[in-house]
Amino acid sequence: MLIANEHPDHGKPLDAADAATLGVAAASEVERFLAYREGHKPTPLVTLPGLARALGVAAISIKDEGHRLGLGSFKALGGSYAVIRLVVEEASRRHGRTIDISEFRSPEVRAVAAGLTVACATDGNHGRSVAQGAELVGANCVIFVHAGVSAERVEAIARYGAKMVRVAGNYDDSVAEAARVANENGWIIVSDTSWPGYERIPGLVMQGYTALLREALRELPEPPTHVFVQAGVGGIAAAVAGHFSVVFGTQRPFFVVVDPSRAACLFESARAGQPVKIAHGEPTIMAMLECYQPSLIAWRVLSRTADAFMTVEEEDAVAAMIQLARPSDGDQPIVAGESGGVGLAGLVRARADETSREIIRLGSDARVLLINTEGATDPDRYHELTGLDPATVGQAT
Template identity: 55%
Template structure:
């Protein structure tokens, strides 16, 4: 039997019925036309290839499920996470808009990579706050497309993650406080200096760039749909959340594409940074207080992205919170599996939530999980902090990955 793991589960009281259409409010955030544009652009980037969808039959058997599929984002563009699909795409979109506004010319990413409008682009600065992966993506995008980049990290972001951002040529500024404090500092400095914020969270008056970020994430969801066995769909998706952008992008894409056939959608958060769970309880976007001191650093967010909530408020079927120990257990489970998978602490939240639900009869019942269930997970990062990964798993990623 699966191990009992402490968790909280909240079936969404405002969840849309299975026959509810993907409506105007959701399409204002994510839609097929914008997705087609993002997919067409990203698919032409150097180094693009769909990341693997890994079957985990042994784990499915152990948990009492029919199938588990794990979308492994650890190799995405060499950045170690799915974030390249969002942050870098948003950098390109922002630069393209500025070039169009100043010159009247429409450009693609290939034009910028080739140095077209080099002088104009070099005079622009993009910035954001990050727990690590989004900042790395924005910095990579800035280097790829030729603009300047300043990234803000808060006081508990590891030195390894700081260095990984700096390695792409960004100026990295460490600030006091938590992630949400660094978001405000980045916005204030950008307004004062005339920089462009490329944030993965939205707030009043700031929605266009986060929408681009989320639309880029949907490329990953579409890849997974195409990689599933022919004629087979998942019954459930468990996905981890920080501000909600990743979760909303996946939820929206499956809802728009599959309608009533879409899987049950479960959002999983750290118990110490559960802004979406708190918002679901309150029925409105709600700030989660405290230091947000979870080991799942990429999910350590206390304020919901408003446009992500616009999708998840009715699109999610349930919200869960898990302790840090659950994430560590999921990392070790994947490392010891067949095949072995390298997954970082922020990338395994969905799996940790699934393991917790399967260890509790009431949660299984409320989520409709049984021997016929087929679950899709999104492993959003690999060992983006190699030192921490080795510490938590007990061996480095190189000792986990199968030899080619």
């Protein structure tokens, strides 16, 4: 299902604060910080000419975040960046001088970090990033996970030294519990979703994501005409749409937000014309997108910069995973986790439906940008859904 954005704010410029958070200068600062991260390198931008021919569009490019900083997800850019920024700012305050983010490994910063605790709720990937950032800077870390987070994902977070806390219920329940406990203990909550009175830190998380867009734009031979990005609470979708609205202005690409039909909080917010919390029903296999209430800062950005909202089904996500792993017509294989290929799933559904094609003007001249937001961060689940071993994808091609 696809609907056009009919919000009264659609097409209006971003708020000044959001434009600053997601703009070019901020993205350049994130990239400067990444230059000090050991092992950092830009992730691949993969062109898929065979798939483009099959779908009847001019070009498809996919930014493959399955290779990001050893975490296998775009979230590696957000949580760790926010943690280190916050610790460096606190060290600057205590030492009475501006400490540059390039000094995050210095004894001065680590001494301050040792007395701080950061916390968050997670479906898996954001928590790994926060825990990694805490380990890098020497801070304490507590991560809250809900009942649906797999043991493998919990173990992957704990490897970075985080204390793990299980919470009954779903993702939104874990967000509430993390905020409650952090407030009681004086911890710093580093969430990728925002609520009234809590926006700056989620804004820093989103700011971290903009680095992948700078990388992509440097490699694309022409700007995209269409962008399909999957959404949970909306952070990555808002980062992409917001940054592109700053860079391209009125010439920005047509932007489509893609939700799982079982957790379509942004789609339903678009229908309602305001952010809404939806009922928790049957879980979705798109585990990283299983969110039932949008981030307020993300909604504020997307209400202005998203052009359409759509949903995809469980089988669409699995089909996209398989399509990327076993491409036809000579395309490069890509390992995409359950949530990683959802943007492609949205493109396939939109291209197959005449009404959707007309709404988003998806013609044969379309140049589409997608983001593989995660690799096989749970290899067992990947094999269960696709029948493929992620370690061997592409070896036979």
